[in-house]
Amino acid sequence: MVKYEPKTYVITAAQGIQNPYSAKMYGRDETKGSPNIPLIKNIENYVEFNKGELQICGIAGSYVNEIDLHEFFHTRDDVYIHIKAKQRNEQHRKTEQVQRDFWEEQKAEVEAQGKTFRRPYPMYYFWETIPNVDYKITGKRLNTNVRIVGKQGASQNQNPLSGKKRLTKKYGGNSIILPATKQRLETVASGQAGEYPKLMLTSGSCTFSSYNSSIDRGEDAEEMHQYGFVTVNVLNDKIFLPRIVNAQKNGTFIDLGIKYIPGKEPKKAKTTAMVIGDSHVSEINPKVETVNREMIQLLKPKHIHYNDVFNARSINLHELDDDIEESNKFVQGISSLEEELVLTGKYIKENALIAKEFLGEVVINYSNHDDMLYRYLSGNKFKHDKENRIIAYKILSLGIDRYNTFEKAIKYLINDLPDNVTFLKPGQDRIYWGIQCAAHGHLGKNGTRGTLKSLMEGYLKVMMGHTHTLGVDEDGYNVGTSSKIPLKYQLGQPSTSMAGNGAIYDGGLAQIIPIIKSQWAPKNVIEFLMRNKI
Helix, strand or coil: CCCCCCEEEEEEEEECCCCHHHHHHHCCCCCCCCECHHHHHHHHHHHHHCCCEEEEEEECCCCCCCCCCCHHHCCCCCEEECHHHHHHHHHHHHHHHHHHHHHHHHHHHHHHCCCCCCCCCCCCCCCCCCCCCCCEECCCEEECCEEECCCCCCCCCCCCCCCCCHHHHHCCCCEEEECCCCCEEEEECECCCCCCCEEEEECCECECCCCCCCCHHHHHHHHHCCEEEEEEEECCCCCEEEEEEEECCCCCEEECCEEECCCCCCEECCEEEEECCECCHHHECHHHHHHHHHHHHHHCCCEEEECCCCCCCCCCCCCCCCHHHHHHHHHHCCCCHHHHHHHHHHHHHHHHHHHHCCCCEEEECCCHHHHHHHHHHHCCHHHHCCCCHHHHHHHHCCCCCCCCHHHHHHHHHCCCCCCCEEECCCCCCCEECCEECCCCCCECHHHCECCHHHHHHHHCCEEECCCCCCEEECCEEECCECECCCCHHHCCCCECCCEEEEEEECCCCEEEEEEECCECCCHHHHHHHHHCCC
16 A cells, blocks of 8 residues: 655745844844745745645744744645744743733723833734744655654754754654755765665745844855755655755746746746766666656757766776786676777767757766776776777877877777767866856865865856765755666765756756656656657
8 A cells, every 4th residue: 555645745944034122133124034925926836737735844034033934924724833943932922922911901000090101012023913823843754765854953054954964863764854044955875785875955945034144144144045945756655856946036946947937837948058977888877877868858958968978997997906806807798998988989979969959069077987098098007908908009099198088089989979079178167157067076176086065165156976976055066876876886885876967957047856766757747848849
């Protein structure tokens, strides 16, 4: 019996409004925590289009006791709040009502004596009549592997996931969705044999920002405030497809290539670029590659970036001195450099021909695995490699340097490579709507190893590969891998590797699209993309 039926859940955060104490201290601002009506109405249209369920989760405003929501939310049946915040709010209301009743009694007594009553009216809230609300409790399990989790942290924290990895343990190894005003995606390692990692995602907000901007942290938080939501397509008891959907302030957003504009019907979006999870062609997962091609054919990006297309399994520098491993590769038929290069070249050619159908470009990012070919040749490793010595000398005769070795080898072996293929070299940028896509991710600042944070520092906005780990950090995006999981070197260790690509849409909205069990989108979305043209 199926316990969890297929369903789409949409989770967004609503900040608490300013209370009289904050107004007195820092100045009254009625916009703090007020609803972004165009965005909310558009989210409602999205929910209707996907036959989903909306959860608006109340969180703190400028400090943890600003937990009362704008009156817009008071009568809605899709508003949720942390259980302890609800208890505090209920206690505040009771206390406030007692104080107001006492004030009325005192006022009547004083005025009966012909005197003027000067004590200010109790106003913990701005409401003349204290609202009687009964929000639901945040914390629904969506299927056996993912649930929504409410926390009471300060909304001004830069990274709402900081220190939260323990929550996946607390909730039985589940992935978690955390309502917050920033949008983040992080992974938590699982198993030792290629299990899916746990995912942690934060939602973004449907209300205008509410922070104490008189201090640095509040001012920073105001600048980092992100509109949007997390959507989770539950497919069955175990499988779910989660995504962060970033929205513009005017309420427009794009999810899986479908653009939602307030007051208009959904339409197919223009996709400027896609970054594909690291290919590692000789060890690619054919099911993931099928999904990649479906995604490309439906979204039709102008530019498609590939990372680590060459796996270098045949000449793995870490194994060349391991006679047993080299013998095993020979027996398995995977020790030929020429065959691996031809396989990789055919992969590039096939994808280039697909892209050519819609005038797209295939871009090969300079990557560390592609660079292994040069390192193999420059280190004279081939001199003791009888099987690969001849092809090595042929490549050396092509007039190579470090940054064109892989390109020249591919073009030598695949002489009819389509003209819409571009091989990038270090120092060559590919920036779409401000997002750098030319960086594979292995080269960090000042010669260090690359990380999403260090590349964000250098490029401000970036969509990278390399780590095989999905990630979203403000304007930084990390795609996953298209390879088999686990790769041999990953056996016996917990891993965060999983499949997933990145998309940048016309206008600059971007998202990471996870691939789970060979699925990336619900059926209704794929049908819409197939029916509609740009």
